[in-house]
Structures are given as C-alpha cells and as structure tokens.
Amino acid sequence: MLALTLLGLALAALFAGMVAANLAALQPPPRAEGALPAVSLLIPARDEAENIGAALDGALAQQGVEIEVVVLDDGSTDGTAEIVAARAGADPRVRLLHGAAMPEGWIGKTHACWQLGQAARHPILLFVDADVRLAPDAAARLAGQMERAGLDCLSGFPRQITGTLAEKVVIPQIFTTLLGYLPLPMARRSPEPSFGAGCGQLMAVRRAAYEAAGGHAAFSGRMHDGLLIPRNVRKAGGRTDLTDATPLATCRMYDTPGDIWRGFSKNATEGMATPRALPVWTLLLFGGHVLPILTLLAALIAGAPWAAGLSALAVALVYAARAAMAVRLRQSWLSVLLHPLGVLVVLAIQFSALVSARRGGQTEWRGRSYGRGGA
Structure with a gap:
C-alpha cells in the first residue's frame, strides 16, 4: 500500500502543480487597440440548420476589425x-x-476547411465551428494578440456549455x-512542434503561415486539426x-451521451488512444x-492513518x-464533484477506440463513416 499511496500522491501533486502554473500562464487576450488586419471568419457546416443562424449572428456582430463570413x-x-443564402442576400x-465532392482519402471537416481557406480573402483566417457563439470582440482580441505577440497561430477553447x-x-x-x-x-519558449496545441472550434492563423504549413491538405485524412x-x-x-x-466564445459540443461517446471517439487514435500513449x-x-x-x-478500512493522511492529501490536491x-473556466461544480468518474469515462472511451481501431472499426459522424483515427 505504501508504494501505491506514494505513487498516487506524486501524480496528484504533478497535476496540481501543472494546473497552477498553466492557469497563471493561460490568460485571455487583452482588449484590442489600434488598426488590425482584416479577418475571414470561416465556418464549415453540415446539417447545422439548428445552429447556423446563431453562429452567423455572433460572427456578424464582430466589432473593431474588418471581417467577412x-x-x-x-x-x-x-x-x-x-x-445561409438568405443571410448572404441581406448582408x-x-x-x-x-x-x-470529397476526394478519396479526405475527412469531411478537413476538406471543408481546406476549401474555406482557399476561398478566404483576408490575411487572418479564423476557423469557427457552427456550434460556437462568438462574443462581439472575439475576432479583434485574437487578431490583436497575434499582432502584439508576433504569433502566426492562436487558438483557445471556448467556454463549454454543459446541460446534461x-x-x-x-x-x-x-x-x-x-x-x-x-x-x-x-511550450511558449520552445519552437518544438510537439508543443503545438489548439482547439479546432476556434483557430486563428495567418494566411501566409497556413499556406506555408500546407493548410488542411497537409493532413487530409486526419481529423485532429486542433x-x-x-x-x-x-x-x-x-x-x-x-x-x-472563455470570455471570447461559448460552445455546446454534444448534448447526448451517444454524441459524447462518438464525438470523443472519432479522433481518439490521433491523441491518447495509441498503443504507446494510452499506457502513459x-x-x-x-x-x-x-x-x-x-x-x-483501503487505508481507512485497514486502519492505516499514515496512508490515509497521504491519500487524503492527494485527493485534496486534485480537487x-x-x-x-x-x-476560471466557469465549469459546473457538479463536474468537480464527479471528476474521478469523468476520468474513468474518458479512459473507457480511449480503450474502446483503441480496440476498435485494431479491429478495423468505423466511427459514424454527420452521416459519414470513418476508420478510427481518420483513415
């Protein structure tokens, strides 16, 4: 029990320390000032009739920067x-x-975003999912931060709306x-590609950098654009x-357990769910x-107060x-209380995706079938 207790404490302390450092480093972009490069807001949409009107409302409400949608x-x-055609006729x-038509070997959203990137007219491309609702200053603050910090790509996770x-x-x-x-x-100090990370829901990239990187065509058969x-x-x-x-946009990703499972599964093998990564x-x-x-x-049942104290410290650090x-992220307190359950569900999804991939399984999304990992 001593070894397991110390292992749990060490891993909990690692998590807590990293969260503290990252929350201090991860700040919203400040209010934009001065002239900014124009922004193309690019929205891929497949069967988004329930979402697209609100998405356009948020996109067209942008202030402080020239835009096209x-x-x-x-x-x-x-x-x-x-x-969309009706809105285009009015604005x-x-x-x-x-x-x-999607070429063989491509993924649906990847192909859609590639076409959007080719059609955009402005120097900054802002890829936005149809279920994202932008704050009026989102594009200006992202463009301003890119100018201020000399960035070629800036991304962030919108505030995630969770109803169920x-x-x-x-x-x-x-x-x-x-x-x-x-x-x-x-990651900020190092130019290593492995430190690159973002969120496909809200991704700003300079056109020149996007083209130099090959755009979405560089990973035509994969999903994890973030x-x-x-x-x-x-x-x-x-x-x-x-x-x-968090203050720039909101998004409700999935609203049913089935969509959550399928949504997390569809690109799992491009992240955690690989034979090397998943054990880690x-x-x-x-x-x-x-x-x-x-x-x-176990310590409480066994009457081992020293182990109980160390384990309680580990639990306290995680919580x-x-x-x-x-x-910071305006999450539900219920999500905090049920955090260990969430970890177990995510691991279950990853193991399921890995097993399915090794068996040649398919995942269904938006009426299309894909091999696990986007193949």
Whole structure:
C-alpha cells in the first residue's frame, strides 16, 4: 500500500502543480487597440440548420476589425444552405460556398476547411465551428494578440456549455488533459512542434503561415486539426500559442451521451488512444485522479492513518486544482464533484477506440463513416 499511496500522491501533486502554473500562464487576450488586419471568419457546416443562424449572428456582430463570413455547406440535407443564402442576400459580408465532392482519402471537416481557406480573402483566417457563439470582440482580441505577440497561430477553447449530467461529467476532462499535462510556459519558449496545441472550434492563423504549413491538405485524412495546424505551423517556422477563450466564445459540443461517446471517439487514435500513449495516459489519469481515492478507502478500512493522511492529501490536491479550473473556466461544480468518474469515462472511451481501431472499426459522424483515427 505504501508504494501505491506514494505513487498516487506524486501524480496528484504533478497535476496540481501543472494546473497552477498553466492557469497563471493561460490568460485571455487583452482588449484590442489600434488598426488590425482584416479577418475571414470561416465556418464549415453540415446539417447545422439548428445552429447556423446563431453562429452567423455572433460572427456578424464582430466589432473593431474588418471581417467577412464564409460558410461552406458540406452536403447538408436540412436546409442549412438556404438559411445561409438568405443571410448572404441581406448582408454582403456573408458568402455561401457549396462544398465540392470529397476526394478519396479526405475527412469531411478537413476538406471543408481546406476549401474555406482557399476561398478566404483576408490575411487572418479564423476557423469557427457552427456550434460556437462568438462574443462581439472575439475576432479583434485574437487578431490583436497575434499582432502584439508576433504569433502566426492562436487558438483557445471556448467556454463549454454543459446541460446534461453526461456533459458535466465528460466535457471538462478536455481541460484536465490540457491544463494538467501540457506545460504551457515551456511550450511558449520552445519552437518544438510537439508543443503545438489548439482547439479546432476556434483557430486563428495567418494566411501566409497556413499556406506555408500546407493548410488542411497537409493532413487530409486526419481529423485532429486542433493539434495538427499548430504543429505544422511550428514545423514551417511559425509561432503558435494558446489563449483562454472563455470570455471570447461559448460552445455546446454534444448534448447526448451517444454524441459524447462518438464525438470523443472519432479522433481518439490521433491523441491518447495509441498503443504507446494510452499506457502513459492511464498511469497519469488513473494513477493521479482515481488511485488516491482507492488508497484512501483501503487505508481507512485497514486502519492505516499514515496512508490515509497521504491519500487524503492527494485527493485534496486534485480537487483543489479542479476547483481552480472550474472557477476560471466557469465549469459546473457538479463536474468537480464527479471528476474521478469523468476520468474513468474518458479512459473507457480511449480503450474502446483503441480496440476498435485494431479491429478495423468505423466511427459514424454527420452521416459519414470513418476508420478510427481518420483513415
């Protein structure tokens, strides 16, 4: 029990320390001042009739920077294109593109974003998912931070809206991995591509850097643009960074347990769910977030006060870090309370995705089937 108790305490302390450092480093971009380069807001849309109107409202409300809004309808069957066409007829800043047939070997959203990037007219490309709602100063603050810091790519996670219990349990785990295990201060100092990270929901990139990195065509058969664009920009010699986008935008990613499972599964094998990575992530997540609870219970049952004290300290460190994240990112307190359950669900999704990939399984998304890992 001593070894497991000390292991859990060490991993919990690692997580808590990393969260503290990252929350201090991850700040929202300040209010923009002065002249800014124009921004193309690029929205890929497939069967987004319920979302696209609100997405356009937020995009067209941008202040402090010249914009255009380009929406690519990727074969929608629910009236998405008609909604955008009506808005384009009323506002010359809006353009509707009809997606071309997807070439063999491409992924749907990747192909849509590639076409948007080619059609954009302004020097900064801001890729925005259709379920993202922008604050009026979002584009200006992102462009201003890029100018101020000399960045070629700037991304951040919008505030994640979680309505159901399943959302509250699982969605915040995105930030557990990001803020708990990516050393942001080191990532800013190092040009290494492996430190590149971002969020495909809200990704700003200079046109020149995007083209130098090969754009979305550089990873045509893969899904994880949030990682691949920043890493490719770094490989091409550009500078990337993450920002706290909590005040810039909101997003409700998934609203049913099935969508959560499928959504997290569809690009799992491009992240955690690989034979090399998953054992490491299992050690970090299970060992640092679940094991201390188990050793605490075991110590209490066995009447081992020294082990109980160390395990209680580990549990307290994890919950203190999660509470700090919840305050900063405006997360549900229920997500904090149920944090260990969220970790277990995420690990279950990753193991399921890995097993499915090794069996040649498919994932369904937006009416399309993809091999695990985007193949």
